[in-house]
Amino acid sequence: LNPGACLIVNDGAKNACNVEHRQWYTRGCPSSFGWFALTCLGLYIIFYAPGMGTIPWIINSEIYPLRYRGVCGGIAATANWISNLIVSQTFLSLTEALGSAYTFLLFGVFAFISLGFISLFVPETKGLPFEEVEKMLEHGRVGRWNREDDIVLPK
Numbered sequence: 001l002n003p004g005a006c007l008i009v010n011d012g013a014k015n016a017c018n019v020e021h022r023q024w025y026t027r028g029c030p031s032s033f034g035w036f037a038l039t040c041l042g043l044y045i046i047f048y049a050p051g052m053g054t055i056p057w058i059i060n061s062e063i064y065p066l067r068y069r070g071v072c073g074g075i076a077a078t079a080n081w082i083s084n085l086i087v088s089q090t091f092l093s094l095t096e097a098l099g100s101a102y103t104f105l106l107f108g109v110f111a112f113i114s115l116g117f118i119s120l121f122v123p124e125t126k127g128l129p130f131e132e133v134e135k136m137l138e139h140g141r142v143g144r145w146n147r148e149d150d151i152v153l154p155k
Contacts, residue, residue: 059122059125062133063133
């Protein structure tokens with residue numbers, strides 16, 4: 001067997017290991033690819049933290065009117081946690097039903113659809129004060145086709 005191979009726990013498998021002078025591991029399967037998994041996890045955290053980890057929270061703090069910002073931020077946080085709960089509760093069932101490749105493909109499709117929605121409907125707020133963002137949203141000026149040079153704000 002290759003290093004890191006996992007076997008079903010039964011007496012036959014244990015005896016086969018002992019006959020070949022191999023070691024039977026009871027807590028996980030040893031593998032020489034642990035460093036690779038740890039490196040990938042570190043890279044994921046490094047790239048996720050400044051991007052998709054913080055951007056939704058920054059946008060939530062910018063697009064809501066000041067008088068509703070606290071309530072809307074709370075609703076957005078609740079929606080975020082409910083979405084995380086749905087993904088966590090359905091992941092293993094989906095993996096059993098579809099397999100791991102199709103489960104990740106399904107989540108990737110949802111991520112791609114979300115990216116399209118964000119690029120089309122989330123307004124660009126870079127360099128705009130909160131008051132101008134509020135006026136822009138009150139007048140329905142959002143989306144990719146209504147960028148900064150198209151915006152005519154009343155004075």
